Amino acid sequence: MNETFDVLLGHRSIRRYTDEPVPDEVVRAAVEAGRWASTSSLVQAYCAILVRDPDTLAQLSRIAGDQSKVRRAGAFLVICADTRRHRLAAREAGTPYETRLEGFLVAAIDAALFAQNTCVAFESLGYGICYVGGLRNDLPAVDRVLEIPDGIYPLFGLCVGRPAEAPEARPRLPLDAVLFDERYPSDEAMLELLAAHDEEVAAIRERQGRTPGTWSARVAVQLSRPTRTDLAAYYTAKGADLG
Amino acid sequence: MNETFDVLLGHRSIRRYTDEPVPDEVVRAAVEAGRWASTSSLVQAYCAILVRDPDTLAQLSRIAGDQSKVRRAGAFLVICADTRRHRLAAREAGTPYETRLEGFLVAAIDAALFAQNTCVAFESLGYGICYVGGLRNDLPAVDRVLEIPDGIYPLFGLCVGRPAEAPEARPRLPLDAVLFDERYPSDEAMLELLAAHDEEVAAIRERQGRTPGTWSARVAVQLSRPTRTDLAAYYTAKGADLG
Numbered sequence: 001m002n003e004t005f006d007v008l009l010g011h012r013s014i015r016r017y018t019d020e021p022v023p024d025e026v027v028r029a030a031v032e033a034g035r036w037a038s039t040s041s042l043v044q045a046y047c048a049i050l051v052r053d054p055d056t057l058a059q060l061s062r063i064a065g066d067q068s069k070v071r072r073a074g075a076f077l078v079i080c081a082d083t084r085r086h087r088l089a090a091r092e093a094g095t096p097y098e099t100r101l102e103g104f105l106v107a108a109i110d111a112a113l114f115a116q117n118t119c120v121a122f123e124s125l126g127y128g129i130c131y132v133g134g135l136r137n138d139l140p141a142v143d144r145v146l147e148i149p150d151g152i153y154p155l156f157g158l159c160v161g162r163p164a165e166a167p168e169a170r171p172r173l174p175l176d177a178v179l180f181d182e183r184y185p186s187d188e189a190m191l192e193l194l195a196a197h198d199e200e201v202a203a204i205r206e207r208q209g210r211t212p213g214t215w216s217a218r219v220a221v222q223l224s225r226p227t228r229t230d231l232a233a234y235y236t237a238k239g240a241d242l243g
Numbered sequence: 244m245n246e247t248f249d250v251l252l253g254h255r256s257i258r259r260y261t262d263e264p265v266p267d268e269v270v271r272a273a274v275e276a277g278r279w280a281s282t283s284s285l286v287q288a289y290c291a292i293l294v295r296d297p298d299t300l301a302q303l304s305r306i307a308g309d310q311s312k313v314r315r316a317g318a319f320l321v322i323c324a325d326t327r328r329h330r331l332a333a334r335e336a337g338t339p340y341e342t343r344l345e346g347f348l349v350a351a352i353d354a355a356l357f358a359q360n361t362c363v364a365f366e367s368l369g370y371g372i373c374y375v376g377g378l379r380n381d382l383p384a385v386d387r388v389l390e391i392p393d394g395i396y397p398l399f400g401l402c403v404g405r406p407a408e409a410p411e412a413r414p415r416l417p418l419d420a421v422l423f424d425e426r427y428p429s430d431e432a433m434l435e436l437l438a439a440h441d442e443e444v445a446a447i448r449e450r451q452g453r454t455p456g457t458w459s460a461r462v463a464v465q466l467s468r469p470t471r472t473d474l475a476a477y478y479t480a481k482g483a484d485l486g
Contacts, residue, residue, distance in 0.1 A: 001367075003246040004250050004364065004367035005367060007247050008277075008364055010279075011281070027422070029248075035415045035416070036251055036253075036254045037359060038359075039415075040376050041376075041465060042413060044416050048422050048423070049426070050422060050423065056425065085433060088430055088433060088434055089458075089459035090467065093459065093464075095463045095464065096467050098469045099466055099469055105398075109355045112352045113358070115356070116281075116355070116360060117363070120247060120363055121248060124247035129281075131283070133283050146427070147426055149427060172279065172282075173287050178289065178325075179270070179274045179293060181292075181293055182294060182296055182299065184292060184327075184390065184391055190327070191331055194328065215332075218285070219328075220329075220338045223333060223341065224333065226342055228344075232486050242344070242475060
């Protein structure tokens with residue numbers, strides 16, 4: 001369709017990188033592009049902390065569940081929802097700062113839009129990226145390592161590097177299971193779509209010589225027990241009002 | 244830098260559109276690109292409802308605070324965090340479905356990444372987009388209008404259309420106020436960055452003949468009283484556990 005579509009449709013999460021570093025000017029260019037993402041009423045409730053120090057990376061890697069890619073990435077960014085600047089502005093203006101779940105949600109969405117634009121920018125330059133939700137395993141530890149103050153809510157990490165692998169695309173749900181005309185479909189219609197997708201995934205896994213599995217089975221196992229159960233308490237302690 | 248950077252850096256929220264419709268095949272192509280965004284452990288916790296019915300658009304427009312652009316856009320998408328498919332998969336597998344704030348946050352972030360890729364795709368084809376957070380003014384009403392079932396959490400709308408305006412870029416915070424090396428800066432350093440940005444914004448507004456104003460003053464006013472205070476109760480009633 002065009003070069004941008006090539007980038008978007010060509011996305012594969014990249015978990016192995018060459019030794020080539022990601023220069024500061026590339027990081028700055030990509031984050032500059034991220035900065036032009038849409039933002040709710042211009043609040044720009046996000047920030048990125050670039051981590052290159054090997055000791056720090058080793059600690060973050062352990063927090064993320066011993067993910068060696070965090071240490072080995074050419075660059076690692078910690079993406080945070082940032083309300084601290086807003087609080088500073090309110091303090092200077094002598095006005096109260098009060099938000100509820102709306103404020104937290106806007107900040108999380110703002111940060112995600114910013115991060116995704118940043119990723120597309122990196123990918124357009126031939127770099128590979130991988131989101132690292134594993135930082136949420138222990139956000140108080142992330143705060144200790146990076147000395148992240150109140151009002152800043154780390155959400156996830158981003159590994160960036162020159163790809164040292166060319167993985168196959170991981171199949172996505174069919175378009176008709178995520179884009180609907182006028183109304184959300186019935187459960188029966190959705191179950192049919194999921195069954196067709198499960199068959200497709202099973203066939204792909206068989207062809208790849210992997211253990212049998214489907215999207216539905218995987219999701220059911222994954223969501224059968226709550227994880228990271230301290231998140232609400234953590235974000236609240238950092239200043240978020242989730243009520 | 245490259246065509247994709249041109250698209251990303253060229254973003255302006257577009258609020259006025261020509262009468263040219265946005266064909267279904269363009270919507271499908273853009274959402275297809277959205278679908279290839281990163282997603283947490285492949286859960287793909289998002290969906291988009293394409294609304295073209297004029298009566299429905301008129302109702303959504305009213306909910307969003309009488310935003311005529313919702314009625315006048317060439318296409319309007321309601322972007323939702325979608326956990327209903329996961330619940331169906333769990334029900335079929337006979338496993339419990341249990342998530343806490345982690346599940347809600349992952350779904351909101353997944354939906355935002357998906358939406359942002361979709362927007363970049365539209366923009367690469369010469370369409371303009373505008374996020375519409377105003378739907379959160381009254382999400383129970385959005386549910387009634389679109390009959391959105393439990394487990395689906397509408398987050399925002401997206402207007403899409405051929406631009407009938409070419410607005411100036413709205414200045415963003417300086418890169419050094421959002422990208423940090425190793426550590427978050429001190430409040431003093433941040434206040435200096437904000438002061439410099441406020442001066443820049445004030446000068447731009449003066450040049451444009453607009454009422455005086457700065458980013459800090461605007462944000463302080465905006466966040467001085469809680470808004471959309473029923474969001475947590477609403478999402479909880481729809482099935483989210485925010486605890």
